[in-house]
Each structure stands twice: as structure tokens, then as C-alpha cells.
Amino acid sequence: MNDIFGCNLAELKEALADYKVPAYRARQIAEWMYQKGARSFDDMTNLPKNLRAALSGAFSIREPRVKDRLDSADGQTTKFLLEFADGTAVETVLMRHSYGNSVCVSTQAGCNMGCAFCASTLHGMARNLTTGEMLAQVMTVEEMLREQDGHVNTIVIMGSGEPLMNYDAVLGFIRLMHEPYVLNLGYRNITLSTSGIVPGMYRLAEEGLPISLSVSLHAPNQELRATLMPIARKYPLTDVIEAADHYADVTKRRVTYEYILIDHVNDGEEQARELIRLLQGKLASVNLIPIxxxxxxxxMRPAPARIDAFERILSRHHLTVTVRREMGTDIQAACGQLRNRHLQGK
Ligand code: SF4
Structure with missing residues (x-):
């Protein structure tokens, strides 16, 4: 049976074509699924009974099962392990910031990018997620928040998977989030993070969507980056930076470079200076993340004094720099850890 969760309005209209119903029925169905939490056509009380019965026989509205849920002791982070109908499980994280609720979405089950510091890649990639499966992650959190009079305010596409390797489904998801019949979320409230898939970065720049781009840099030179991120052998650092500059030029949006600080690997004074040479004068900021x-x-994680020293060198040279405050380490919020436990248990 065709799952229609994740369809946009045009796709819903197409799905309804055989039923000879007025066009506004598609919008009603979208609002039931995406705004009122309906998971059955029987719940859609403003549809004629015979239409409800016909649609129930032809389509399904699938919902993932919450397989596990962990709340951090400080109450700020909740991590969900969601399982789809085929048994594939992914992680989704809710972070309650002072500026709003942010959801970190996975785009693939696992990942095959092989970054040395990442738990998501240990079992490779099981499969790409669909637009509906990405949307379902956000809606699971949104529906929980609505019960507490809250909403999802920002989305970071930074969970497991490389989003630009699942381009069409991810773009479909981003566009859906923005639709008034879904979350009406501003594109500026959506951040996509890539390990540096150069052709995808150029393609994204041409979409005309002012979403924020974040690039996983993690090293200030090609040689070191290639030891941490195998994808760097395919897309060298200079090409990644050029593509990011192009994105900033076209969208007028500041690109964020994520930089995981690893003790005595990439956190020395020399690397800080290399990073300055690489990024100075660009429409960019650096987000330092102690590993x-x-x-x-x-x-291993650098000592606090090394983290401070690295940050200080960058800010002295007028790079915009932040250090990511840790959230949810007590519930294994780092990407992939909960899913791995689940896979090991299988
Ligand atoms: S850091 Fe991102 S791109 Fe790299 S292996 Fe993990 S999920 Fe994949």
C-alpha cells in the first residue's frame, strides 16, 4: 500500500486524481496529517465517509515507532531512536535551547563517509531515508512539544548520514518544512551540514533557498583532513572552500565551519594559524566542538586550557568563533551511539 506521509500538495493532488474529488481535499488531507496528527483516514472527519473508506483501502499513513527515548538529566536534550516499518532505526535529537527548540534530523540510516571520529559510520550505511521518514522525525518531536504548548523552531540536518548524498529526498524534506500546511518554518531556520560533497554544494547554491550551510572541516589542511575524513581524498579542501565561498556569494549567508577539536591532532597553535589563513576575510564562522x-x-578530548587557547587565537584574528556547549553527553547525544547500541543488541 502506498505511504502518502511525506507527499507535498502537488503529489497529494496527483494521488487523488482517480477519485474525482475537488482540489481542496488534498489540502485538507495534508493539514490532517501534518498539523493535526491524523494517522488514519478515519480521523479526517471533514472528508466524506465513502472517500475515507476508499483512501483507507489504497493508501497508508505510516508512523515510526519510538523504540527508545533518553532524556538528559538537565532536561535540555531528548534523544529518540525511531524504527520504521522495515525495521530500520534512526536517531533524532531534540535540543531545548534558550532561543527555541531545535531538532537534529538523520538523512540516512548509518553513513558510509567513514569519518574517524563518528559513531554513525561504524556499521556503514543501511539505506537512504525518504522525505517522509525525515519529516516523521520532526513530526514525532513536534507532536510531543505541542502537548506542552511548544513547537519545533529550528532544524539542523546534522544527524547520521551525508545529506547531499541523498539530495532529492533531503530537498523535498526542506521544502515541505517550509509549507504553510506543514510547519511554515522559515528557510533561515534550517541548517544543512555536509562533509564537503562539492557538486552537491554547488547544486544547493542554485536552489535559491536561504538555508544555512555548515561544512564539516575538522582540519586546516588537506593532509590532516584526509586522515580524519576519507571523503577529502575525493573532494580536496581547496575545492570544498571554493564551493562554500560560492554558496556564501550566491545566498549572502554566512557559512559555518564545524571543527571537532581532538587532543594533539588538530588543536595546536600551528593548526589555529593555518585555520586563520584559510578562512580570514570570508563570510564564515567557526564552531569548535570538543570531541x-x-x-x-x-x-581524545583536549584539556579545557587547550580549547580556550585555540579559541583565543582565532578570535584574536577576528574570526567569528563559538565553542559548542555540550548537550546530552549523559544520554549519548553524539551522533550514532544509541543506534549502534541497538544494532549490537539485535
Ligand atoms: S560525521 Fe557525518 S558524514 Fe562523517 S561519518 Fe558521521 S554522519 Fe557521516
């Missing part, structure tokens, strides 16, 4: 230690690979 969640990966003991098996001897990738």
Missing part, C-alpha cells in the same frame, strides 16, 4: 572521545581510535 566525544573515541577511545578505540585514541581520539
Amino acid at each position: 566525544n572521545p573515541v577511545v578505540e581510535r585514541n581520539l
Whole structure:
């Protein structure tokens, strides 16, 4: 049976074509699914009974199962392990910031980018997620928040997976979030993070959507970056920076460079100076993220003094820099850890 969760209005109209119903029925169905939480046509009380019965026989509205849920002790972070109909499980994280509720969405089940510091890639990639499966992650959180009079305010596409390797489904998801019959979310409230898929970055720049782009940099030179991120061998650092500059030029949006700080790997004074040479004068900011230690690979978190020193060198040279405050380490909020536990248990 065709799952229609994740369809936009045009797709819903197409799905309804055989039923010879007025066009406004598509919008009613969208509002029931995306705004009123209906998961059955029987709930859609403003549709004629015979239409409800016919649609129930032809389409389904699938909903993931919440397989696990962890709340951080400080109440700020909630992590969900969601399982889809085929048994595929993904992680979604809600972060309650002072400026609003943010949801971190996964775009693939697992990931095959192989970044040395990331738990999501340990089991490779199971499959791409569909637009509906990405939307379902957000709606699961939104529906929980609505019960507490809250809403999802921002979305970060930073969970497991490389979004630009699942381009069409991810773009469909971004456009849906913006629709008034879904969340009416401003594009500026959506951030997409990439490991540096250069052709995808150029393609995204041409979409004309002012979403924020975040680039996982993690090293200030090609040699070191290639040891941490195998994808750097395919898309070298200079090409990634050029593509990011192009994105900033076209969209007039500041690009954020994510930089995971790893003790005595990329956190020295020399690397800070290289980073300054690389980014100075650009419409860019740097987000420093002290690593969640990966003991098996001897990738450890720098001492606070090293983190401060690195940050200070950058800000002295007028780079816009932030250090990501840790959220939810007590519930394994780092990407992929909960899913791995689930896979190991299987
Ligand atoms: S950091 Fe992102 S791109 Fe790299 S392996 Fe993890 S999920 Fe994939």
C-alpha cells in the first residue's frame, strides 16, 4: 500500500486524481496529517465517509515507532531512536535551547563517509531515508512539544548520514518544512551540514533557498583532513572552500565551519594559524566542538586550557568563533551511539 506521509500538495493532488474529488481535499488531507496528527483516514472527519473508506483501502499513513527515548538529566536534550516499518532505526535529537527548540534530523540510516571520529559510520550505511521518514522525525518531536504548548523552531540536518548524498529526498524534506500546511518554518531556520560533497554544494547554491550551510572541516589542511575524513581524498579542501565561498556569494549567508577539536591532532597553535589563513576575510564562522572521545581510535578530548587557547587565537584574528556547549553527553547525544547500541543488541 502506498505511504502518502511525506507527499507535498502537488503529489497529494496527483494521488487523488482517480477519485474525482475537488482540489481542496488534498489540502485538507495534508493539514490532517501534518498539523493535526491524523494517522488514519478515519480521523479526517471533514472528508466524506465513502472517500475515507476508499483512501483507507489504497493508501497508508505510516508512523515510526519510538523504540527508545533518553532524556538528559538537565532536561535540555531528548534523544529518540525511531524504527520504521522495515525495521530500520534512526536517531533524532531534540535540543531545548534558550532561543527555541531545535531538532537534529538523520538523512540516512548509518553513513558510509567513514569519518574517524563518528559513531554513525561504524556499521556503514543501511539505506537512504525518504522525505517522509525525515519529516516523521520532526513530526514525532513536534507532536510531543505541542502537548506542552511548544513547537519545533529550528532544524539542523546534522544527524547520521551525508545529506547531499541523498539530495532529492533531503530537498523535498526542506521544502515541505517550509509549507504553510506543514510547519511554515522559515528557510533561515534550517541548517544543512555536509562533509564537503562539492557538486552537491554547488547544486544547493542554485536552489535559491536561504538555508544555512555548515561544512564539516575538522582540519586546516588537506593532509590532516584526509586522515580524519576519507571523503577529502575525493573532494580536496581547496575545492570544498571554493564551493562554500560560492554558496556564501550566491545566498549572502554566512557559512559555518564545524571543527571537532581532538587532543594533539588538530588543536595546536600551528593548526589555529593555518585555520586563520584559510578562512580570514570570508563570510564564515567557526564552531569548535570538543570531541566525544573515541577511545578505540585514541581520539581524545583536549584539556579545557587547550580549547580556550585555540579559541583565543582565532578570535584574536577576528574570526567569528563559538565553542559548542555540550548537550546530552549523559544520554549519548553524539551522533550514532544509541543506534549502534541497538544494532549490537539485535
Ligand atoms: S560525521 Fe557525518 S558524514 Fe562523517 S561519518 Fe558521521 S554522519 Fe557521516
